[in-house]
Every structure is written in structure tokens, then in C-alpha cells.
Amino acid sequence: MDEHNACEYLETALTVFVIGASGDLAKKKTYPSLFALYASGYLPEHVVIVGYARSTKKDADFRKQIAPYIKPKTTEAEAKKEDFLSKCIYRSGNYDSAEDVGKVSKEMEAFEEAHGTSVVNRLFYFAIPPTVFEPIGLSIKKAALTSCGWNRLIVEKPFGHDLESFNKLSKDMGALYNEDEIYRIDHYLGKEMVQNLLVLRFSNTIFEPIWNRNYISSVTITFKEDIGTEGRGGYFDSYGIIRDVMQNHLLQVLSLVAMEPPVMAAGNNYSNYIRDEKVKVLNCIEPIKLENTVLGQYEGDKERNEPGYLDDPTVPKESVTPTFATAIMYVNNPRWSGVPFIMKAGKALNERKGEIRVQFRPPPAAEHMFPGVEIPVQELVLRLQPEEAVYMKMNMKSPGLQTQAISSELDLSYSERYEGTEVPDAYTRLILDVLRGKQAAFVRDDELRAAWKIFTPLLDEIEGQKVKPLPYTFGSRGPKESDELVNKAGFQYHHVQTQEMTQRRRPANRKGPRSAEHRKFMSPHLLDPRSTCDSPLLSSSLEISTTVAMAQNVDDKNTAIKTFVLKGKTPQDVSGASTTASSSDDGETKRKMDYIEKEKDEMTVDSDELPRRSRRKRRVVILLSPSEVSSRYKRRIVEPKVQTLLKTRPVAAIDAADYVEAAVKEKKRNQIAAKRAKKTVCKGKTTPNGLVSPVQDEKKKTPKKKRSTKARRSLEPAYCFDLQTTYVSKLINELYEEQEQDDREMYNITRETVVNETSSCMCSQQIENLNMEEFRRLMTYGEVSVESVATTILPLLDLGENDVFFDLGCGTGKILVQAVLQTPCKRATGIELMQNRVLEGHKALKRLQERDIAILRNKQIEIFRGDIFVPPEQARLMDATVVFINNVMFGPALMLKVMELLKDMSKLRCVITLRKICERHGDVKCTRAGNFCIEYVHPPIEAEIDVSWADKTSVYLYESLDYKLRELRRQLANGTTGSTGWPKVDGASKWRRA
Incomplete structure (x- = not known):
């Protein structure tokens, strides 16, 4: 069509x-x-x-x-x-x-x-x-x-478990529907760069003539994830990484890379033309051999508190299911004979990445033409995720007096070249293709049959022999045997060799229109971290050192040259020898140099201190011109900015002129914004009794009081609900944003999964006996909106610095995060029974920690997996002063146990719930001795909030009578009096006694 x-x-x-x-x-x-x-x-x-x-x-x-x-x-x-x-x-x-x-x-x-x-x-x-x-x-x-x-x-997908199961599934569906009515979706075929493959290959003259065994030495297709299988380990264990990723996603990409030109790639009936060629090339691939495969399974990293695959309670302890695999296959046709196609896929690796890397053969007679000069490998790289890009690594002479070949790039990053252009989601594109009747990006019956023929013999051999996967650490590159296998097959890692890059003198205040390109040619490896990211040698042992040397030019003896030496360890260095850089420096050199080099040795971060996505040892070289940072004012601005940059940039060379100018402008913008903020009426200023006050009268102006030096230097935040809620809502959405996961999200949590995760729970036997309706009710997961927490729940709780806030059944911990962000409370703890929710909460807290928000530096947020009715967890609760319970799904028997637990918390001053603790009394005060509700003020305070499972619902605040009496005695002893009740906001009935 x-x-x-x-x-x-x-x-x-x-x-x-x-x-x-x-x-x-x-x-x-x-x-x-x-x-x-x-x-x-x-x-x-x-x-x-x-x-x-x-x-x-x-x-x-x-x-x-x-x-x-x-x-x-x-x-x-x-x-x-x-x-x-x-x-x-x-x-x-x-x-x-x-x-x-x-x-x-x-x-x-x-x-x-x-x-x-x-x-x-x-x-x-x-x-x-x-x-x-x-x-x-x-x-x-x-x-x-x-x-x-x-x-x-x-x-x-999945379309079967092996060739036999696929044939049965295909026969069943084929008996009901025609092939042109069935659209088997593989979302990888909807990705922008995968869709770009055919256009890139067949519409550019430079590629098709060289797209064969005569010019291409290897093709590598990589799928890496920096997360493990937490939350779906039980399902993943029945499939493994080969069935989950390689047999479908990566093999589909391979078929597009290796296929012959179709008769048509647009117009009427072009879908079958493309799929015919894909089937032909798949039929040319021999079944994968076990000796051409490396299997791995990730282990936990105790230093980073990352769990191993077998630590997942839903995974059998003796499981040999691989979470990492490298496989080499060959296409037996005239175009690709002898060229290795390398597939690599894994979980819990050092980065999230999907890419196609096409390596070209060395130029003929290059060794004879350039004796003593090593020619870097040439590559075409298509990055599928996380950010779409195409770049070609080509060789050119390094600037300077010596003849050295360096790798440079023709780069097309979508985010830069097509800034502002929205790249559609893969599912959106594919559903539109279905509506249009286009089947080119969907998998045909015979394609899947050919794919299973390639992988089924390997899978049968692995499972029949129970091949034990090689261990690798969470956050690493995978088993080292994988690198050895691909090297043996002919793949060359692109790494930076020891080179001396010379930079000529340039006036400090002179900047041409192409100054950035000039700096990149002078120091390409300092500017581009991608040059080293694929080398296992450099990713574990890269050292950057600098040497300042005085070079005497034969023609001009007054020319001063600064030399940067970027040294990567050779195999001999890795085995024990150290790489050193000579340094010569004297007064004459210092006098004549235009640039000073400022090394931040204290910021050299070892791999253990970095996030998983950035594991190399790093040092940032900052080029600063003395004349541009001479003023004390500018130095005060530059220094903190440099410190921030050192933490966030991998390897960078920064021009001080650009940097100082940007920093000064940002400082001025902040000052203007601060002045405007002072003129703005704060709608949420805290009153002496701790509650949000009404909006202050704009016309009422009070004389400004000059803040003391101590107050100006204080980092203690002013808590203002109305002003912070928008920011907090955005922050929480970013922290808990769902990462792109595989298609298995459709499978609901089973009863067996819940029983396994709650094996330590006193109610585990009850879960096994639940009928399906009760089980679904138990698994319902709802959340209170961020705005309701900010405007209703937190003002009701009135959390102070000395409060210990507990959320019983905290889920992923969103309310805990919001409580410490928007109140002075310094300690918030949550307890959750379900393992998958706890793991998601831990990931969010790690992302929050990486942001290094000043307001959280002296605060503590914890999420524990446990059962509140088990004595060790009950002991943890005894420090609580304020408790939040989303008890919407709690039955009467469970609430009785909760009431008994709350009675034992001697420090508790208030409890907030989403259902009345003792509902059977209605508005009548409970008179039953020993009941929890008679120990608290009756009736509870009631307020309406927004939740995910209903339009509106109510929250109920129970205030401890014992706590109120203690506070009254303390006030009388100190000679002070104050209200222990809860005032209304703006004189309105926002909160009322239930």
C-alpha cells in the first residue's frame, strides 16, 4: 500500500x-x-x-x-x-x-x-x-x-519457546486467520535507527558498493542494559537472554544489515519484497555452535549494594539461566562469506546501549605506504539507544609536524542535528503501520521459523548439558572470555594509543568562528569520550597525564608549545609496568606560556565511586587563561562550576573564555531571579504553630530586615509547600520514571510469586488460601497524588526536625521522599512486603542520591522489605513519632493487628490513615476497653485528597491523647501555653472532625 x-x-x-x-x-x-x-x-x-x-x-x-x-x-x-x-x-x-x-x-x-x-x-x-x-x-x-x-x-512476542512450540502456535493461529491479517510485533523494528537502515544502505552510493566481505571485516550488534532482572526474575528464568533478546530483536536487526536489496522499498506490496529478502538471508545462517558462544550470569556487587541474579527470591537457587551471551554466526552467501556477525546481549552491565558497529578492513598496502604508522580501525556506528546517532570513524593526519594517523568522526547525532524534532515511540509507529496495512516492520511466519532453526539446536545443547554460565559482577562489561572470543573472531577494539598532541600558541582573547573545531583537532581524545568507550583495555586502565614542555622551534625559537600526552596502558603496562610522563618546567616556560594547566588531582575518581554507566578512571583537564580569571569575582564563580563539571563530565577540555562568560551570565540571572522572588508573595509561609497560613496581603509591606552573615551563609531551607510542589512533582516523576523494559511487562504477578516473596510473612498461609477476587484486591496498588500529600497530608502531620516518620506499606517510597523534601523532618522510613516494589524504591533513592540535593544532605530515607507483624520489624517501629498507613485494602482482622501494634508505640503522637481505624462505631466514640481508638482524640480529623483509584477519598488523623497530655505538662512546666489543637486554614472547613 x-x-x-x-x-x-x-x-x-x-x-x-x-x-x-x-x-x-x-x-x-x-x-x-x-x-x-x-x-x-x-x-x-x-x-x-x-x-x-x-x-x-x-x-x-x-x-x-x-x-x-x-x-x-x-x-x-x-x-x-x-x-x-x-x-x-x-x-x-x-x-x-x-x-x-x-x-x-x-x-x-x-x-x-x-x-x-x-x-x-x-x-x-x-x-x-x-x-x-x-x-x-x-x-x-x-x-x-x-x-x-x-x-x-x-x-x-514471545512467539514460541523453540521451533516445535512455534510450529504449534503458528498452526493454531494459521487455522483461524490469514497471514495478511496477523501482525507479529517486535518493537525493535519500530525504532528510528532500525527503520533508517534500509534508507542508509540503499540510498547512499558510498555504502552499497562496499557493503560486502571485500571491505567489511566484522559486524557487531550489541544490546546492553545497566539494570538486572529485579521484579521479573521468575519469568526471565524460564527464557534467558537468548530467547528474550537475541532470537528476536538482534536477529531482526542482523537480517536488515545483511539482506540483499529488495525489489522495492516503498509503494504497493513492498512489504513482502523486504520480508522475502530477510527470509533468504536467515536461511543462509548456519545454526550457532556452542564453541562460538560465551554465556554469563551476573553476581551481586556488595560495595554498591547491587543484588545478584540468584539473590532474586523468585529465581531458583541452582539456576543456570544466562543473563549474558555473546554468539558468533556466519552468513553463507557470496556477499558475506567468512565475515563474523557478533551478537552481544546482557543484563546488569556497565551501561545501557544498543548499537550496530560495522568494522571495515584495513586499507590495502597501508603498512607499506605509511611505515611505522599504525592506522586506526575504520567503523560505521549506528546507535539505536539511548540517543539515536550515526557516526563514521575515519582516519586523518594529526595536526603538527609529525605524521601520525588519528581517528576522527563524521557525526550525526539526532538530538543535535534534528533538535526539536520528536522521534516517535516504536509502538506508536508500528500501530500506525498496522492501520495503514504496512507489514514490512512485522515478522512473517517463515521468518520466525528460520530464526528458530538458527537458535533451537544451541538452546537444546545448553539446556541438555546444563552449561554453567560464567560469573560477572553487576555493573561490569561481562565475562572477559567474551572479549577473547570476539578478538579471536577478528573484531578489533578501537582504543587510543600513546600519542603526543601539540598545540600551538594562540592569543587568549582570540576566538574564531570555528574555535571549537580547532580545539577538537588539537585534542580529539580529550573532547570525545566515545573514542575509548569500547576498549576493554582502556575501560579498566585508562590514565590521563599531562606534560608541560618547552619546545624550541627551529624557525622561531621564541615559540612556546604546550604538549598534552594522553597515555593508555599497553598490555605490558597492565601486567605491572607503570606509565609515566616526563615533566620539564622552569621559570622561562611559565613566563612564556599563554595557558596554564590546572589539574584536579583530588577529583580523580576511581571506578568504585562512579555510577555504573561511567566506570573508567578519569581526570578533567581545564584550560584557563590567567587574564580571564584574574578577578576574584570571576574566580569565585568559576571554581564551584568547575567542581560540578568534574563530577558530571567524563573527559573534557573546556575553553575558559566561554566558560567564564557563561558562568558570569548565569550568576547575574540568579541574582535577578532572587530579587524578583523577594517581591513575590509567599503563599505558603509557615506560621508559628507550624501550619500553612493564608495568602499574605500584597499591599501590606514591612520594612526589610538585613540578614546576618550567619543567616546568609546558612543552607537551611525555607519550607514552603505552594512554591515547592511543582518542583517536587517533577522531581518525583523523574526519579520514578519507568525505564524502557522488555515486552514481558504484560504478565501479571502470579500467586506463586506473591507466596515466595511473602514466605517470611505471618500471613503467607492466608495468601495461599485466598480466592482470585481477594487476591486481586490484595495486589491492587494505589497512590496518593503529590499535590494532596503537599497540601493536605504533610500540613496535617506537621513534621518537625525531631520527628521520625514511618510509612507502613510504603510501596516504592514516594511519600517518604516528599516528606523529607517538603518538611524539616530528617528521618523517614518505609516498610514494604513486596520485593519488586522495594527494589524499585531503592533505584529511585539511588537516583535521588546522585542528584546531591543540598536540602537532603543531613537527612535519611530508608526502605526496608519486611513484615510489620514480625518482632524484628516491630522493634524498628518503636522510634516512630508519626505514622502513615494506606489501609484501604486492609480487612478487619488485619486492622486489629495494626491497632495492637500502634498501641505499643510509646513515642507516637499521631497516625494518619485512609480508612477509619475502627469503622464499626461510625461517629460514636468507641467504648470498648483496650481498643486503639479510645487512646486517641475522637472524632479524628478528616480531609479530602486525590488518589489514583478514585475521584476523592478521605484521610483521618488520629492524635494521641497521651502525647497531648505530655505536651500540656511540658508547657505548664515552662510557663508557656499554646493550643494543642489543629487550626483551620483560611477560616474555611478544609479540615473537620469526622
């Missing part, structure tokens, strides 16, 4: 059925992608999107569940969000019931007829496990297909 004429569906009635709408995949990928299409005008105005799953939900409740995942990127899209949600409805039923599916279909026919068109199209998105493909497919075939338009099915 021609792409320019592929939008006829916009004039028809369209119904989208999302099967498995209650799962993670549908919420996180399917609905956001459908919204992106709707906001861009690629869905009909009268589209209906039907969510279908087994669980029962109301339309309003379902919309609230998917709304947080729909994040408009523009104001125009924001205006369409509510309209889109109104088109989303939810219906429940069994997957194997044609009757249930037929009822929904008949209901949709009424919507379709109201559109007033004779053409009706239906799209079915299977966001479900493959075990239910056949039952739901049969039900749809019997009762839900349209006869007035097209029917198309999007099917999510």
Missing part, C-alpha cells in the same frame, strides 16, 4: 479492541501509543477503544488507571487527553467465551452504525501471554469479526 494514500481508514468507523487491557503492557505501551496517534490526527474522530480483560471494572475506574500513563508532550495534546479518555471503555469477560466476546461486539456495532459509514474496520491488540492466543482468537473468529471492512490482529 502506498504510504501517501494509506489513510483511507480515517474516513471509516474504527474499533480498537485491547485484549488484556488490565495488564502492564496495555497501560504502559498500548494506550499511550494510541493517544499519541489520536493527538497527531492519525485516529478517526469517532474511534472507539474497547479494553477487554477478565477482571471487572467500571469505565471511570479504568480511565483513572490508564490516565497517569498518558503523558501529553505539547499543550495541543494536553487539550485532547480528556477527549481521548472518553473514547476508552472497558468490558470484562472470559477469553475462551465466544458468548462474552459476542456481547461486546454487538454493543460496538451500535457505535459503528452511528458513524453513518458502510465501511467498518476492527483492530485487535493481543496484550496477553501466548498461552491464551488460541482461545481468544477462536472467540473473536466466531463472534467479533466485521464483514464490512478489514480485521487485523497485533500479536505480542
